[in-house]
Amino acid sequence: MRDLLPAAEGSQDLTVMFGGTFDPVHTGHVTAVKNILKTVPDIRRFIIMPAFVNPFKVHSTQRASAEQRLEMCRIAYAGLEKCVISDMEIKTGGVSYTINTLERIRAQYPYDRLAIALGGDTLKDMPTWYRSQDIIDMCSIFAVRRVRRSRINEYADNIRAMGGTVNIIDCDPFEISSTELRKRFSEGRDVSGYIPPEVVEYIRENNIYG
Numbered sequence: 001m002r003d004l005l006p007a008a009e010g011s012q013d014l015t016v017m018f019g020g021t022f023d024p025v026h027t028g029h030v031t032a033v034k035n036i037l038k039t040v041p042d043i044r045r046f047i048i049m050p051a052f053v054n055p056f057k058v059h060s061t062q063r064a065s066a067e068q069r070l071e072m073c074r075i076a077y078a079g080l081e082k083c084v085i086s087d088m089e090i091k092t093g094g095v096s097y098t099i100n101t102l103e104r105i106r107a108q109y110p111y112d113r114l115a116i117a118l119g120g121d122t123l124k125d126m127p128t129w130y131r132s133q134d135i136i137d138m139c140s141i142f143a144v145r146r147v148r149r150s151r152i153n154e155y156a157d158n159i160r161a162m163g164g165t166v167n168i169i170d171c172d173p174f175e176i177s178s179t180e181l182r183k184r185f186s187e188g189r190d191v192s193g194y195i196p197p198e199v200v201e202y203i204r205e206n207n208i209y210g
């Protein structure tokens, strides 16, 4: 795994974190990162952060192991400039709260501006997160639409009312979810076009989704 790049003292680089379960990682995840990178040239590093346990999915069963989700991310984002895959949450274990991870990233890059990247559905839920106000005070937000008819502006306004900075990335949504893909795998249906081919190969080799 590539280590996180060292921060220069006094830098005002922009470090963005993109967290998720990635069970499996799909083209929607990759396209979201590509679109943000294209729109925001002063990003220094994009940290892809697979959760050990997502606080909202404590009772749901993940199908791939933490190591497999990490490896799928490594494969999917390989070669994408500025992207680093972090095992911080997976190594830490337990429930992965975003504020804890951000505080550790802040300690690692004390001079950087921080941001998080997320999809519209996650933006909607953000005010309910553990210590959401602290997250909003600490970093800005890049949000991408997941579906065409999205109420993303309304969700962004909710965060702005809490004093947050939200940038909605103007790009076409890539409409797919990991849930839909797990279903397709279990039914033996086609997933091509929705998951990078190298990731599909890894999934089949390791017989992850049946």
Ligand code: ATP
Residues within 6 Å of the ligand: 019, 020, 021, 022, 023, 027, 028, 029, 032, 117, 118, 119, 120, 121, 122, 123, 144, 145, 146, 173, 174, 175, 176, 177, 178, 179, 180
């Ligand atoms: P599941 O269906 O299992 O809930 P998911 O497809 O929503 O999974 P996650 O790993 O939970 O994927 O999502 C991680 C982050 O990626 C979240 O911020 C989510 O909003 C965003 N995201 C997921 N799918 C897309 C997509 N198609 N386009 C843009 N962002 C997405």
